[in-house]
Amino acid sequence: MRVEAFAALTAADLDAWHTLREANPALDSPYFHPGFAAAVHASGRPVHVAVARDGGRPVAFLPHHREGRLLRPVGWPGADFQGPILAAGAGFRPLDLLGNGAAGYAFDHLVEGAPGFERWVVSRRPSPYLDVTGGLAGYLGRASRSGKENMGQARRRAAKAGRELGELRFVAASSDPKALARVVELKRAQYAATGARDFFAGQDRVRLLDGLLRARDPGFSGVLSTLHAGEHLLAAHFGLRSGGVLHWWFPVYDPAFARLSPGWILLRELVAAAPALGIVRVDLGRGEDEYKRRAKTGESVVCQGLVTRNPVRGAAAAALSKARSVARSVRARRKP
Incomplete structure (x- = not known):
């Protein structure tokens, strides 16, 4: 070697x-x-x-x-x-x-x-994952009871966000560098609030996400998904995609709208959009986080x-x- x-x-x-x-x-x-x-x-x-x-x-x-x-x-x-x-x-x-x-x-x-x-x-x-073959209907047919319940709550809270804040807009694959900068900003604030090590303290990590957002390889790219209600960015996610697999990497939400559980709304929209994107599995990454336990359909x-x-x-x-x-x-x- x-x-x-x-x-x-x-x-x-x-x-x-x-x-x-x-x-x-x-x-x-x-x-x-x-x-x-x-x-x-x-x-x-x-x-x-x-x-x-x-x-x-x-x-x-x-x-x-x-x-x-x-x-x-x-x-x-x-x-x-x-x-x-x-x-x-x-x-x-x-x-x-x-x-x-x-x-x-x-x-x-x-x-x-x-x-x-x-x-x-x-x-x-x-390391939990979501089998999203068949989109939202397919996922719900495989999801646990708590997964179904949370997705149902996400649907109702999405309607509430639309009534209170303005029209709900989901973009599955955004190329907006300002939205990516907001993802990094919110993630760093989350690290500071929880006492976790700041992944983005090194500028090479910020450059990595910038480069991945610009990647145009048909078999590999970064994927930025955003969820707005009116003028407000409720939640966003930056991940990696190759073939039919999307890796859930840096999800964030604005704490000002935590009562709406915007992360679940974003995840529901992404699952619904999976067939159009050609995605059949969303890897959530290692961890026993509560939302991963509820949302998963399986684990490696x-x-x-x-x-x-x-x-x-x-x-x-x-x-x-x-x-x-x-x-x-x-x-x-x-x-x-």
Whole structure:
């Protein structure tokens, strides 16, 4: 396995990347499309790719960043699905990633069943999704009771917003840079209010979203959806799309209109628009958030762990993961 700069990959390499990904259903998330690695690299954050070749022919790719002696998946900490790009059923040797000063490969959203990684997995968490085949009617036929109830409430609150604030307008795929700037502004305010780490503190992350909004690859792009009532932006979402999969990435709403649950209204509009957009699945990303639990029609599993030859570092990673799991359980029990 040889590590190459993303910019050094040839057109033939990228064609092989596409071929491997398209032949493996486990890699249909937009995070595995080379367009995502390209956008991250273009934002100013260097991307390297570990490439395994067989007789000169690429058989596996793993895009990543290097931080000192640690390797991290491309786009970390904003990459909600991770793993090597390779043919279904092919093998992979994670230890081959190490060397030349790299002592570990840390992952936190590795797709379940990624070949070769099992011994380094220290925890697993659900990653909910919505099957939106058939649009709103199809979704409601598969949704849980709470999902149906919340969608019904969203319909009634949408009507109320229209009466009180002005005509409701939903744009499934906006190209408005001002609306994207508002998404970042609202998201940063949310991070500050909840004490979460500010993903957009680094300007490269803002540049990443700007670049994704401008992306025009027919197989990969950023998707900005907005919901207005009159002059007011109630809610918006910026995500990634590849083929029939949309990844729910940065949803926001204006707290001034929280009483209307605008996030649910936006989600309902997006589900209804799915057939016209060619979307059959919306990945909500890892987490046990209440709205994800209510809205989901199913879930996949993502794994956390550390590939290392050092047993002490491996044990420390396992202990840290367990401590975080306990902390999440405590917070969940304290919620009303």
